[in-house]
Amino acid sequence: MKKLVLLFFVVSSLLLSSCGTTKGYVGAKQEKAALATINQGNHKLTPKGWNSKEAALLIQVDSISVGNYFKGYPKHCDILPGTHTIEIRHFQQWNDNQDAAVVGGILGGAIGGAIAGSIAESNSPHKHYLVTFDAVAGQKYTIMAVTDAISKEVDIYVINDSNGERVESSYKLKEEKKE
Numbered sequence: 001m002k003k004l005v006l007l008f009f010v011v012s013s014l015l016l017s018s019c020g021t022t023k024g025y026v027g028a029k030q031e032k033a034a035l036a037t038i039n040q041g042n043h044k045l046t047p048k049g050w051n052s053k054e055a056a057l058l059i060q061v062d063s064i065s066v067g068n069y070f071k072g073y074p075k076h077c078d079i080l081p082g083t084h085t086i087e088i089r090h091f092q093q094w095n096d097n098q099d100a101a102v103v104g105g106i107l108g109g110a111i112g113g114a115i116a117g118s119i120a121e122s123n124s125p126h127k128h129y130l131v132t133f134d135a136v137a138g139q140k141y142t143i144m145a146v147t148d149a150i151s152k153e154v155d156i157y158v159i160n161d162s163n164g165e166r167v168e169s170s171y172k173l174k175e176e177k178k179e
Contacts, residue, residue, distance in 0.1 A: 024061030024077040024084075035078040036135035038086060039161070041144035045094075052094045056145040056156070059128065060087035081137040087174060090127050090145040090154065133158045133169035141167060 023029075024038070041056040057073040058066050062084055067073035073089070131143055140161040147154050156171040 021066050022074045022077050024064055024066050024079040026064065030078075030080070032078075034081075034137050036081055036137055037076050037078050037140045038135070039076045039140065039142040040073065041142045041159075043144060043146050045147060045149055052092075054093060054145055054147055055091045056131075056143040057089040057091050058086065058143075059089050061085075079135055081135055083132065083134050085130050085132045086143060088129050088131060088143055088145065088156070090129060090156070092126070092147065095126065127154075128174040129156050129171050130174050131156055131158065131169055131171045133167050 025035075038058065038061075040058055043054050045052045045054060058077050059068065059073070060066060061077060061079055066077050129145070133141070135141065142159045142161055143156070144159060145154060145156050158167040158169040159165065160167050
């Protein structure tokens with residue numbers, strides 16, 4: 001019984017602190033013109049007649065966590081100008097594991113949903129990438145993760161929203177921690 005009460009309080013605190021943050025820097029609030037904005041990129045993939053989507057979900061700006069599976073992922077995040085490394089989760093709808101719906105339906109409620117979400121997260125094949133680029137104050141950028149429908153190769157890049165052009169950037173697969 002004590003474990004169930006503890007689990008309830010943990011889940012409740014997660015739910016109350018939900019939603020990723022849109023502030024990707026440390027310090028006092030800045031004027032909007034002094035900041036750059038990064039946006040989550042979304043892409044619709046239609047291989048062989050079926051529709052699916054993918055997204056570059058915002059996880060971390062340099063060492064500042066802005067989103068995760070339980071808190072949610074912000075659609076955008078404000079950052080200071082300069083060189084930044086952004087961690088993204090490459091969400092691929094066609095690889096998403098649907099076991100969460102079954103477990104959540106069996107257990108029901110917030111606790112069932114949290115357990116189901118945890119199971120789905122651990123079973124869902126996904127990759128995290130580190131994207132590095134230079135941000136300019138007053139500019140908006142979108143980080144894209146686009147999978148080729150035939151080769152399944154992923155291209156990750158940054159777009160300047162004001163002109164639609166690619167920004168010089170680099171990316172690498174984030175190494176998973178082995179425990």
